[in-house]
Structures are given as structure tokens and as C-alpha cells.
Amino acid sequence: MNSQIRLQKTLCATLEAALTGKKPRMPDAGGEIFNAFMALSRARSWHQHGPNPITWEALAAWSQLMRRPLPPHHAAIVMALDEVWMKDAARRVAAQTSGTPAAPMVSSTPLSAGLFDAMMGG
Numbered sequence: 001m002n003s004q005i006r007l008q009k010t011l012c013a014t015l016e017a018a019l020t021g022k023k024p025r026m027p028d029a030g031g032e033i034f035n036a037f038m039a040l041s042r043a044r045s046w047h048q049h050g051p052n053p054i055t056w057e058a059l060a061a062w063s064q065l066m067r068r069p070l071p072p073h074h075a076a077i078v079m080a081l082d083e084v085w086m087k088d089a090a091r092r093v094a095a096q097t098s099g100t101p102a103a104p105m106v107s108s109t110p111l112s113a114g115l116f117d118a119m120m121g122g
Contacts, residue, residue: 007033008077012084019088023109033074035121036062037081050093054082 010027011034017024026034037054040062045052059078063070070078109115 004073004077008080011077012080015081015084016088019085030077031118032068033070033077034081035119036068036070036074037078037085038119039066040078041082041085051086051089053086054079 007027007030011030014024014026014030014034015037036059040054040058043058043062044054056075056079059070059075062068063075
């Protein structure tokens with residue numbers, strides 16, 4: 001398996017673990033890609049039935065605006081992460097409409113100076 005596919009699978013598994021409330025270990029190689037996904041995810045649009053996926057146009061605009069060029073294989077990983085996130089969001093929306101209370105989309109990790117710096121690129 002080539003390194004790009006391995007990194008994509010590792011980052012997607014890390015995101016899945018985080019979305020289910022586990023405390024995953026972020027791989028060293030994927031921090032910048034994961035940070036790009038998180039920035040785009042926070043800025044995503046929503047409609048009456050839930051979130052919209054990240055668009056290629058939004059990814060390109062973010063990359064240009066932040067002056068952080070993303071090679072095509074990194075952009076593909078960001079979109080794979082978004083697919084994982086969207087599946088989890090769809091599951092949460094379905095749980096809400098079925099009458100089952102959905103788990104809150106709030107991190108159980110308290111905000112620290114180190115975490116803030118890691119997320120904001122400080």
C-alpha cells in the first residue's frame with residue numbers, strides 16, 4: 001500500500017475515533033492536512049436538514065486565501081476526511097429524526113493553550 005493511501009486511512013480512522021468520543025493519537029505526518037480539514041469543516045454551510053459537504057471550490061479558495069498550497073493528493077485526503085465527517089453527521093441527524101437523542105457534537109477534550117496552538121497553527 002502506498003504512503004498516500006496509508007496516510008488517508010490513518011487520518012480517516014483518527015477522525016472516526018474522535019467523532020465517537022475516543023482519544024486518538026494524531027499521526028505526525030498528517031497534522032497539516034487534518035488542520036486544513038478542520039478549518040474547512042468549521043466554515044462549512046448548513047441547510048435545513050444538516051451540513052453541506054466541503055466543495056472543491058471552498059478547498060481551493062481556502063488554500064489560496066491562507067497561502068497554504070495543497071498538493072492534489074493532500075486535497076483528496078481532505079475530501080476523504082469530509083466524507084467520514086458527513087457520514088457521522090448523517091448518522092446524528094437520522095438519530096435526531098428517529099427520536100433517539102443524538103450525542104452532542106462537542107469535544108470532551110478541554111481546551112488548553114497547547115491544543116489551541118495546535119489547531120491554529122501556532
